[in-house]
Amino acid sequence: MTPAQPAPLRKAVVPAAGMGTRFLPATKATPKEMLPVVDKPAIQYVVEEAVSAGLTDILMITGRNKRALEDHFDRNQELERILQDKGDQDRLRKVRATNDLAALHYVRQGEPKGLGHAVLCAAPHVGDEPFAVLLGDDLIDPRDPLLARMAEVQRDHGGSVIALMEVDPAQIHLYGCAEVALTKDADVVEVTSLVEKPQPGQAPSNLAVIGRYVLSPAVFDALRDTPPGRGGEIQLTDALERLLATGDEPIHAVVFKGRRYDTGDRGDYLRAIVRLACEREDLGADFRTWLHQYVTQSLPHSP
Ligand code: UTP
Numbered sequence: 001m002t003p004a005q006p007a008p009l010r011k012a013v014v015p016a017a018g019m020g021t022r023f024l025p026a027t028k029a030t031p032k033e034m035l036p037v038v039d040k041p042a043i044q045y046v047v048e049e050a051v052s053a054g055l056t057d058i059l060m061i062t063g064r065n066k067r068a069l070e071d072h073f074d075r076n077q078e079l080e081r082i083l084q085d086k087g088d089q090d091r092l093r094k095v096r097a098t099n100d101l102a103a104l105h106y107v108r109q110g111e112p113k114g115l116g117h118a119v120l121c122a123a124p125h126v127g128d129e130p131f132a133v134l135l136g137d138d139l140i141d142p143r144d145p146l147l148a149r150m151a152e153v154q155r156d157h158g159g160s161v162i163a164l165m166e167v168d169p170a171q172i173h174l175y176g177c178a179e180v181a182l183t184k185d186a187d188v189v190e191v192t193s194l195v196e197k198p199q200p201g202q203a204p205s206n207l208a209v210i211g212r213y214v215l216s217p218a219v220f221d222a223l224r225d226t227p228p229g230r231g232g233e234i235q236l237t238d239a240l241e242r243l244l245a246t247g248d249e250p251i252h253a254v255v256f257k258g259r260r261y262d263t264g265d266r267g268d269y270l271r272a273i274v275r276l277a278c279e280r281e282d283l284g285a286d287f288r289t290w291l292h293q294y295v296t297q298s299l300p301h302s303p
Contacts, residue, residue, distance in 0.1 A: 012050040015118035016136035017063030017109040033136035053147035061118040114233025120223040135211030137264035144258025154214040159249035161214040164207040176209035176237035191251040196237040
């Protein structure tokens, strides 16, 4: 008898309940995931990425300002009627595009007790199947698809799959960090240990955990057993390290070399907007001309 094929990955969890303190006061009444990157909120890029990787059921973990998130993916009949009456078909199409992207569900994380706690809030919805996690403020350029490759690695190896990116060793203390062993695939490594925000000089590598995961449902038990860690928050990285320590399931990682923007960081947020605006067909030509002039004529020259 041939073993049963693993169920295809269907569900995505998108945590969007953080405090966004680095963006205050913009995030006082608006989730940081709703901040626009050119003319779409960051969260829309993330939901579109999940949909293009074939995920059909998306659970968003929301916090105190959940209204804006829910409204964005819901119909706005009044706005649609006004655009319709004006004959503004282009904008009407853009507004409607967000209504039916996927089956969207919402669950509230009562208190922002950390990313691990946010993922644990998804347990009743996810049930007993592998699921993807996409951080709502982490953008992966659609030209460099990552999630589909992670799903493939999960199908081949089982267990869980995370995404890693090489960073400047001086920056690794800002991330979860992985110790890894090579596999026969150049873009895949096996994770041997994980540490959240290692002390400078104590990082096992310069491979940083970025905001895409394909997780086994076994992570929920690990999360239930994980005490608050760094910053007093329940850390997903700590739960994955706990899962590794049981030896029951492997964790692999895809080493990502594409374009990624952490829109929760102000510098990266600005870089994402400039880069995406420069590349846009409708805005790029004018914006690039202005930017070139600004950089060459208006900015003081650095030494
Ligand atoms: P971050 O650590 O970047 O979010 O979490 P934060 O805590 O909002 O950031 P700052 O430092 O205060 O600016 C990564 C992702 O996990 C979500 C965030 O919304 C973000 O998408 N998150 C974080 C939750 O959903 N719940 C939490 O308790 C913490």
